[in-house]
Amino acid sequence: MNVPSSWRVPLLATGIAAALAYPLLVPNYLVTVGMLVFFTAFIGQSWNIAGGFAGQTSFGHVVFFGTGAYTSTILQVTYGWNPWLAWPVAMAAGGAVGWMIAVLSFRAGLKGSYFALITLAFAEVFRILANSVPFTRGGLGMLIKADPRPENFQFRDPIWIYYLAFVLCAVSILIAWQLTRSRFGARLVAIRENEDAARALGIDVFAEKVKVLTLSGAMCAAGGTFYAQKYLYIDPSIAFGVDKSVEMLLVSMVGGAGTVFGPLIGSVALTGINEGTRWLAGIVPALKNVQPLSLVVYGLMLILIVARLPDGLMGLFRRRPKAVPRA
Amino acid sequence: MTSQGKFPVSRRGFVAGSSALAAGTLGFPAVLRAQPAAVKVGMIHPVTGFVAYNGQQSRLGGTMAVEDVNKAGGIKSMGGAKLEALLGDSQSKVEVGVSEVEKMNEQGVAAYIGCYQSPVGIAASQAAAKYNTPFLIDVGASDLLVSRGLKNVFRLKPGFGVCVDDGIASLGALNKAAGGVAKTAVIVHESGEFGTGTAKLLAGKLPSIDIQAKELIAHDNPTRNFDNIALRIRSLAPDIVMMSNYGNEYMLLARTLYQQKVNVAGFFSILGGGFNYKFVKEMPDVAQYMMDVNHWFNPRSAQAQALKKRVEDGGALFTFEVYLTYTNVMLLADSLERAGTADKEKLTAALASSTFKAELMPYGPTRFVNGQNQGGRPATMQALKGDIEVIAPAEFASAKAVFPKPKLN
Numbered sequence: 163m164n165v166p167s168s169w170r171v172p173l174l175a176t177g178i179a180a181a182l183a184y185p186l187l188v189p190n191y192l193v194t195v196g197m198l199v200f201f202t203a204f205i206g207q208s209w210n211i212a213g214g215f216a217g218q219t220s221f222g223h224v225v226f227f228g229t230g231a232y233t234s235t236i237l238q239v240t241y242g243w244n245p246w247l248a249w250p251v252a253m254a255a256g257g258a259v260g261w262m263i264a265v266l267s268f269r270a271g272l273k274g275s276y277f278a279l280i281t282l283a284f285a286e287v288f289r290i291l292a293n294s295v296p297f298t299r300g301g302l303g304m305l306i307k308a309d310p311r312p313e314n315f316q317f318r319d320p321i322w323i324y325y326l327a328f329v330l331c332a333v334s335i336l337i338a339w340q341l342t343r344s345r346f347g348a349r350l351v352a353i354r355e356n357e358d359a360a361r362a363l364g365i366d367v368f369a370e371k372v373k374v375l376t377l378s379g380a381m382c383a384a385g386g387t388f389y390a391q392k393y394l395y396i397d398p399s400i401a402f403g404v405d406k407s408v409e410m411l412l413v414s415m416v417g418g419a420g421t422v423f424g425p426l427i428g429s430v431a432l433t434g435i436n437e438g439t440r441w442l443a444g445i446v447p448a449l450k451n452v453q454p455l456s457l458v459v460y461g462l463m464l465i466l467i468v469a470r471l472p473d474g475l476m477g478l479f480r481r482r483p484k485a486v487p488r489a
Numbered sequence: 490m491t492s493q494g495k496f497p498v499s500r501r502g503f504v505a506g507s508s509a510l511a512a513g514t515l516g517f518p519a520v521l522r523a524q525p526a527a528v529k530v531g532m533i534h535p536v537t538g539f540v541a542y543n544g545q546q547s548r549l550g551g552t553m554a555v556e557d558v559n560k561a562g563g564i565k566s567m568g569g570a571k572l573e574a575l576l577g578d579s580q581s582k583v584e585v586g587v588s589e590v591e592k593m594n595e596q597g598v599a600a601y602i603g604c605y606q607s608p609v610g611i612a613a614s615q616a617a618a619k620y621n622t623p624f625l626i627d628v629g630a631s632d633l634l635v636s637r638g639l640k641n642v643f644r645l646k647p648g649f650g651v652c653v654d655d656g657i658a659s660l661g662a663l664n665k666a667a668g669g670v671a672k673t674a675v676i677v678h679e680s681g682e683f684g685t686g687t688a689k690l691l692a693g694k695l696p697s698i699d700i701q702a703k704e705l706i707a708h709d710n711p712t713r714n715f716d717n718i719a720l721r722i723r724s725l726a727p728d729i730v731m732m733s734n735y736g737n738e739y740m741l742l743a744r745t746l747y748q749q750k751v752n753v754a755g756f757f758s759i760l761g762g763g764f765n766y767k768f769v770k771e772m773p774d775v776a777q778y779m780m781d782v783n784h785w786f787n788p789r790s791a792q793a794q795a796l797k798k799r800v801e802d803g804g805a806l807f808t809f810e811v812y813l814t815y816t817n818v819m820l821l822a823d824s825l826e827r828a829g830t831a832d833k834e835k836l837t838a839a840l841a842s843s844t845f846k847a848e849l850m851p852y853g854p855t856r857f858v859n860g861q862n863q864g865g866r867p868a869t870m871q872a873l874k875g876d877i878e879v880i881a882p883a884e885f886a887s888a889k890a891v892f893p894k895p896k897l898n
Contacts, residue, residue: 190595194587194591301679305611393587393612393615395633399681
């Protein structure tokens, strides 16, 4: 299915208007679901920038998420910082961790599955560290005092956290879009397609990969702070748990890795399926006591998407080459 | 949500008003309007995920209690209003637990009961606080749950602080009676808030009964192999092994220690998630002589024994999740009865001033201070000959403790 270019701006404007109007029209539960869609799309986009655009597949992106969550929470709880001020520091910390992992891994020549595994190892190391050192309170976790005031990065009405997630998602899409138009983005695509060829063209492969992982780490850390402020409690398993890495990877793959809207489309699909099947299990009397069925349906739909749409859901919107008539 | 911008009517107010108008226009027969509306109770448990069994057990207890309240005529002070259970699955995830709170709030719940895991309970009860909806923690050991100053959170059962204190007293008495055979301990705990908090408290308090903690060993959730931990324990050669973890890990660790023939004077767990009938029936040799300080029903209560029989006749096991959630529904029903309304403010006040008698539990009189029941206390149990016996407190004891346990061949 092709989307004519003349439709793109009206479609985008309609999408934005719908997203802005949505929380005014639906109950709080659906506002929260909408917030989850944008938040997951945002952290998915942070993965997509490194894994999709630059081809640096990571299995441990949660290391940046956890770094962001812990940095802002420690600054806030232990040192009394305002969370809004702690947020950019958390992003810088996430970026610094991204830079460190990139320098260590790429200087050692790790790529492909080796790089993916080393990121997983880093995430595990950070989780164990967070479990062991006193300033994170170890396994006890860190509780942020509930004080729902906007200046405190806490909102009584879920509509505001929804809009914040929407803005984060929009900014991440703008960053991804800019990558498709900039020289930096072109260099990343060249690296993804063939690293040796990119090097032969004069691209500083090492520097570009370090840059993109730093950017991706900073973005993901912003998601960590957002999460901590929304749920007000983190522990090592929540902040550095492997399931968050899978979530980021999954929304990008399902939506379409290396595309601007892939993570958002993937997040809409996966969150929709998850919430929809849980909702069905809650209202259909026959399903009430077989709630795990919702996860079975979720899994089956995931298999279908991956099997039938290897380019993700965005593949549905891509222009396909016309069939060459047989001679 | 409050009103936005120029609109004087809130979104929810508009929806409610429209519904009321529609209902009025349609003109339902008066006889239908005379039926008292059901009181909705949100039950959020992890019925999928790595603690799914425990969540399902909680759900079983909760739904049985709702059934019993309704069979007994519902809430009489509310014209016989029935309870209606709304069932939610947290999937062991904080986000999903909070999402369930929001969903059930839209459905008009009067109160929530949940969530088994402390992190989910912390976030979910926080979300419920926004709507001033009472949240009853049925299972959830962390003392953070009731130390945040939230007026809507109530916990009938004791937290890990009380369990550690009672456990230390109980172990101290056993050890003294046995001539002080235990001088060292190794503590194995899950790495989350509940296990870590319990282990740290234990390590700090063991010296008061002349036992030194040689090492604290944390493990992840889930862990599916305890060989290394068992070998480490054997090399440390402690007199007792103390455990604090969830069900599957508890049973796996116990089995591995048995297989590795780790000989100690006793296994003594605090809130051992797997110390239940399932464990002692399926692995009687492994469970034999193991001790646990945990939530337990009052074995001398006829009501508890009757419920146990009903649960077992239905093919399920009478685990602590069943009777804790059952008792919490009864506490809620009692508070609704006294409040005479499902109004959240009045219901919260009724819960806060409750003197509910927890018939099934070995508790003292209910008295909530900052949401924590001061009458809640754990029992000390021991697995003996394929059954579980209460060995302390003395007034509820059904058997005499065997300590130190006989050595393995």
